[in-house]
């Protein structure tokens with residue numbers, strides 16, 4: 291017998307989780323199809339939201355709108371799941387060079403919203419800090435793996451989750467939607483990360499996958515209320531484990547961990563961390579990035595049964611709650627998506 295739902299969501303990484311959350315809140319019917327054998331970017335991400343970026347420490351795109359939305363959204367889902375997901379975690383910036391220290395000081399006195407100074411003596415036991423220490427406020431840490439696994443349990447309880455591999459070639463297009471594996475849906479929403487690059491209907495989008503590696507280390511005695519940044523970033527993971535990363539590789543010929551990355555992180559850590567540490571894991575993920583550094587949110591210009599929410603790149607934690615909601619409002623209320631993120635900007639290339 292055929293099952294009928296309004297939406298099929300492909301993927302339950304960060305984006306598929308938020309997409310299904312909005313549909314669930316609205317009481318709509320949906321099924322999430324997720325292949326657990328495909329490693330998601332979300333599962334290796336450090337989960338940091340930082341309102342500033344780059345060597346010049348400038349505010350990130352749309353942060354004044356996106357950050358308050360994201361904070362409330364993570365708090366709401368945490369409340370619903372009855373777990374802690376979001377934690378305010380200032381970034382302690384242990385400047386790795388005189389140049390970085392000067393850059394920080396410059397921003398501190400020009401258009402500064404988030405930066406403040408730290409007394410280095412407070413951190414003497416933990417870090418070498420010959421170039422001084424600054425701090426960044428309004429940064430948050432999201433416990434992504436806890437959130438994804440708890441939300442998956444809700445989806446399973448509600449019979450809205452299917453562990454399966456989705457192939458576009460198994461889809462039959464109908465007048466009023468699509469048919470996949472005996473599931474009839476009005477629309478499919480692709481939240482499948484880098485897999486969308488292989489989708490015949492979306493592969494023309496300017497995807498630019500980006501490989502990122504990280505080490506998981508054990509550092510007994512290091513305070514896990516903060517994120518630490520030197521030439522490497524150290525982020526609380528769980529208990530006395532910390533995530534250390536990362537690399538940003540646009541060109542790569544395999545997706546395995548590399549000894550060169552591990553060596554670079556060890557050198558970086560030894561330069562500033564005074565506490566002993568032990569490496570317990572080395573992980574890798576591929577960020578669904580793109581050449582425009584803006585998300586892809588919308589409906590296919592010809593095949594209206596197909597929608598996509600993708601291209602979160604390095605900033606999924608802050609972008610995903612907001613832009614899945616934008617897609618939800620487009621699909622349900624025909625509300626236009628923020629033009630810089632809208633799929634409409636690719637209408638001509640997707641129509642060929």
Ligand SMILES: Cc1cc2nc3c(=O)[nH]c(=O)nc-3n(C[C@H](O)[C@H](O)[C@H](O)COP(=O)(O)OP(=O)(O)OC[C@H]3O[C@@H](n4cnc5c(N)ncnc54)[C@H](O)[C@@H]3O)c2cc1C
Pocket residue numbers: 300301302303304305306323324325326327328329330331332333334335336337338339454455456457481482483484485501502503504535536574575576577578600601602603604605606607608
């Ligand atoms: C090392 C690293 C560190 C990062 N750190 C941060 C950070 O600190 N802050 C931040 O904001 N972002 C960070 N990111 C980026 C962040 O991980 C991504 O922006 C975000 O996770 C993308 O989520 P997604 O749901 O689009 O993709 P994914 O997390 O990759 O999820 C895609 C899902 O689709 C499923 N899927 C794929 N194909 C199929 C198929 N054919 N059938 C069924 N299911 C399928 C997969 O199983 C997966 O569950 C980091 C990324 C990496 C790699």
